[in-house]
Each structure stands twice: as C-alpha cells, then as structure tokens.
Amino acid sequence: MEEFKRVDSYIIHTHTMLLEPWMEGKEKKTIIYEKNAEPIIAEKQPQEIIQSSCLYFLSSYEGRKLSTKSLTNIRHKPPIVIDPVTGVYFYSTHSDTNPHNHWVSLKHTHDQQACQGNYTKVLFIDGSERSLPVSYQSFIQQYYKASHLFCKAQLNLDEIREKTEPEYTVERQANRLMIMEYLNRIERKRV
Numbered sequence: 001m002e003e004f005k006r007v008d009s010y011i012i013h014t015h016t017m018l019l020e021p022w023m024e025g026k027e028k029k030t031i032i033y034e035k036n037a038e039p040i041i042a043e044k045q046p047q048e049i050i051q052s053s054c055l056y057f058l059s060s061y062e063g064r065k066l067s068t069k070s071l072t073n074i075r076h077k078p079p080i081v082i083d084p085v086t087g088v089y090f091y092s093t094h095s096d097t098n099p100h101n102h103w104v105s106l107k108h109t110h111d112q113q114a115c116q117g118n119y120t121k122v123l124f125i126d127g128s129e130r131s132l133p134v135s136y137q138s139f140i141q142q143y144y145k146a147s148h149l150f151c152k153a154q155l156n157l158d159e160i161r162e163k164t165e166p167e168y169t170v171e172r173q174a175n176r177l178m179i180m181e182y183l184n185r186i187e188r189k190r191v
Contacts, residue, residue: 004031010042012053012082012090017108017124019046019090020132021099028099035108035126046103047096050080057083071152072145079106079146081153089153091146093134102132106146112139 010032012019018033022041030049032040042049051061059067061080068078079091087107094101104122111123114136122139123129132139161168 004039004041006041006043008043009052010040010044010049011056012049012088014083014086014088014107016088017105017126017128018122018130019049019103020130021046021101033124033128033130035124046101050082050090050096050103053082054080057085057088068149071156072149074145074149077142077145079142079149081149084153084157087150089146089150091142093132093139093142100133102134104132104142106143106150109143112136112143 010030015035015037016032017035020031020033022029022031024041027043028045030042030044030046032042032049034040044052054061054064064080064082065078068074068080072078077092077095079089082088082090089106090103091106092101092103108124108126109122110125113121113123115121115131118133118135119131120134120136120139121129121131134142158168
C-alpha cells in the first residue's frame with residue numbers, strides 16, 4: 001500500500017466520507033477517506049473512531065444509538081448522528097461488531113451501484129468511489145435508514161427552534177419542503 005499520512009487518533013468532521021477497516025500485519029487500523037484529500041491511516045479501528053467522535057460531540061455512542069432508536073424505531077444497524085450541529089450522519093455496512101464494517105457519511109454519498117460478488121460501488125460527492133463488501137440491497141437499506149434519521153432529526157430541530165425563535169416559522173416551512181423533495185427523489189430512485 002502507498003504511504004499515506006498516519007495519525008494515532010481521529011475525530012470525524014464535515015469532510016470525512018468513509019471509515020474503512022484495514023489490517024496491517026495483525027493490527028486492526030482504519031483507512032479514512034476525506035473529501036478531496038489523500039487517505040489517512042489511523043491506528044484505531046473504525047468503531048473506536050466512531051465512539052471517540054461521538055464523545056467529542058458531547059454524547060456517547062450508546063446514547064447516539066438510543067436517540068436513533070427513539071426517533072426512528074431503528075434497532076438493527078442504526079445510523080449514528082455524530083454531530084447534529086453540522087449535520088454529520090454516518091451509517092454502517094454491517095453490525096458494529098463485525099470486523100468488516102465500514103462507516104459511510106450520508107452527506108458525502110452521491111450514488112451507489114451494484115457490483116458482482118455482493119459488492120456495492122459507492123460514488124462520493126467529490127467524484128471518488130470505493131467498492132464496499134456489502135450487497136447493494138443491504139447498502140440501500142442502510143442509506144435509507146440514515147436518510148430517515150436525518151429527516152426526523154431535522155424536524156425535531158425545527159420544532160425546537162420554532163418554540164424558542166418565533167421568527168423561525170417561515171424558515172421551518174421551507175426546510176420541510178426541501179426535506180419532502182429529498183424524500184420524493186429517494187422514492188423515485190428506488191422505483
């Protein structure tokens with residue numbers, strides 16, 4: 001493998017697109033893909049990066065999972081809100097205990113295509129792509145779960161703002177229309 005920048009630890013941010021598990025000898029590490037940047041190798045596993053990023057943004061991973069379950073009733077492979085302020089949402093390709101689990105950013109996923117051998121090619125908004133070891137159907141299901149969480153969380157944030165900021169009502173209606181347009185696009189794509 002090429003020589004990439006290496007870091008001991010990493011906190012997910014708005015440019016983080018993908019956390020990919022990687023073995024170096026017998027050590028489990030992570031290749032991190034960021035928007036318009038060379039990959040980074042972190043000494044931590046993807047799940048450890050997810051957990052430390054949740055803590056950095058003032059919640060535990062378990063707390064984020066519980067919030068997802070409460071908002072959406074998603075129990076199996078729940079998507080995670082890393083940072084609700086900047087809209088950083090990640091979804092997994094497998095169970096969080098599976099060593100092959102990849103974590104993918106919702107906001108950076110542009111498109112996906114089925115590949116042979118139970119792989120899915122993910123196209124990111126910066127034009128890069130990665131083939132992930134997950135069936136297309138499973139990947140799409142995870143993507144929809146993350147989209148559902150995003151919409152529910154945005155509606156909650158809108159309600160909070162409307163209660164505390166009377167002038168927010170007009171903006172709220174505009175946001176709901178954008179969310180509905182987004183959901184309609186996803187539904188049309190599914191058919």
